[in-house]
Each structure stands twice: as structure tokens, then as C-alpha cells.
Amino acid sequence: MSLNVERIVTGPFQENSYVIWQDGSPSCLVIDPGDDPELIIETILGKGLHPIAVVNTHAHLDHIGGVSDLKEKYGIPFYLHPNEKSVLDGYERDCAFFGMTPKVTPTVDHWLNTGELKVGDFLIQCVETPGHTPGGTCLVINDHVFTGDTIFAGSVGRTDLPGGDWNTLCESLVKAMKEIPGDYILHPGHGLHTTLKNEMLKNPFLIPLLKRVNS
Numbered sequence: 001m002s003l004n005v006e007r008i009v010t011g012p013f014q015e016n017s018y019v020i021w022q023d024g025s026p027s028c029l030v031i032d033p034g035d036d037p038e039l040i041i042e043t044i045l046g047k048g049l050h051p052i053a054v055v056n057t058h059a060h061l062d063h064i065g066g067v068s069d070l071k072e073k074y075g076i077p078f079y080l081h082p083n084e085k086s087v088l089d090g091y092e093r094d095c096a097f098f099g100m101t102p103k104v105t106p107t108v109d110h111w112l113n114t115g116e117l118k119v120g121d122f123l124i125q126c127v128e129t130p131g132h133t134p135g136g137t138c139l140v141i142n143d144h145v146f147t148g149d150t151i152f153a154g155s156v157g158r159t160d161l162p163g164g165d166w167n168t169l170c171e172s173l174v175k176a177m178k179e180i181p182g183d184y185i186l187h188p189g190h191g192l193h194t195t196l197k198n199e200m201l202k203n204p205f206l207i208p209l210l211k212r213v214n215s
């Protein structure tokens with residue numbers, strides 16, 4: 001089945017929220033609904049979709065602002081990696097740091113684990129990629145990968161926020177390059193989509209790590 005991916009850019013950090021659905025089924029997942037839930041709902045309505053869950057790559061303030069509104073409107077569960085609890089708990093503090101008014105901190109219904117997760121008809125391979133945050137996870141669905149703020153087109157996630165760690169991120173990037181096929185489409189938390197193959201050729205943060213991928 002082929003996966004449809006709609007990107008909705010939300011909030012002051014220009015964060016990518018994604019609505020995804022399979023051909024022939026109205027069931028959709030919402031990934032990282034960062035802000036502007038009304039824009040996300042507009043997309044869902046416009047495509048005639050039926051949300052079944054919110055699944056997040058991580059819990060930074062620019063990725064979770066729309067979660068509570070979507071949970072309330074559709075009565076759907078929220079999935080997050082357990083190591084993101086400290087990030088989620090720091091949501092109001094982080095909003096104050098960036099001078100933003102916090103939304104309602106969402107409650108987590110299911111904690112993600114490494115490996116396979118089935119949500120409705122979606123089979124999600126959870127590849128743990130800590131470093132940007134302690135529980136950052138790449139979500140592999142069919143031949144698409146939602147990378148959160150781990151990998152961007154031409155860059156990688158910052159590690160100077162609470163819970164971030166550069167060496168851990170480097171280990172995760174090596175692991176991602178080993179485990180995720182190069183031609184899968186990467187959908188980052190900010191900016192345009194890319195592929196790992198493309199990033200391994202051009203991304204200045206990945207190129208120095210290539211020797212560790214082949215060792």
C-alpha cells in the first residue's frame with residue numbers, strides 16, 4: 001500500500017506536522033502536531049480522513065502544541081517514547097524560556113518501545129535515535145521515515161537543549177544510516193524532505209560519520 005503524506009508547517013518555529021494515510025483507507029495518523037491545530041484539522045476535513053492516533057518523534061515544545069486539542073476533538077490516543085517524559089514535563093518551563101504561552105500539556109496514553117508498533121493498519125518501526133532529546137525516535141512507516149529533529153536536509157538536530165548530547169546524537173546518526181534504507185523518504189521536523197542516500201552525500205554532519213557506518 002502506498003502512503004500519502006501531507007506536511008503542515010505550524011507555529012513560530014516553522015515545525016512540520018504530518019498527516020499520513022494509506023491509499024484506500026480514511027484512517028490517518030497525525031505525527032508531531034506542533035501548533036496551529038486548526039490547520040491540521042482543516043487538512044483532515046479536506047481529505048475526508050479519520051484520525052486514529054497522534055504519534056510523536058519527540059516532545060519539544062514546537063512538536064506538541066497541537067496534541068491536546070486533537071486528542072480532545074477526536075478522542076484519540078497519544079504515543080511517545082518513555083525517555084521523553086522529562087522533556088514533556090519541562091514543557092511549561094521551555095515555553096517560558098522562549099517567551100511563549102504554553103498550551104495544555106498533553107497526557108501520554110501509550111509509551112513507544114523500540115521495534116514494531118501496530119496502530120490500526122499502520123505498522124511503525126520505531127528506531128530509537130536519542131541525542132537531540134533523550135527519547136527521540138525515527139518512525140519508519142512503509143518507505144517513509146519521520147525523523148523529528150534528528151536529521152534535516154543538510155543538517156542535524158541541536159544538542160544544546162536540556163537532555164541533548166552530541167556524542168549520543170552521533171551514535172544515533174550512525175545507527176540510522178545502518179538501519180534505514182538509503183532510498184526511503186525522510187520527513188524531518190523542519191524543512192523539506194530528503195533521503196538518507198542524499199544526506200550521506202551532502203550533509204556535512206553525516207559525512208564525517210560514514211567511516212563508522214562501514215566499520
Ligand SMILES: [Zn+2]
Pocket residue numbers: 058060132149
Ligand atoms: Zn526538537
Ligand SMILES: [Zn+2]
Pocket residue numbers: 013015060062063149189190
Ligand atoms: Zn523542532
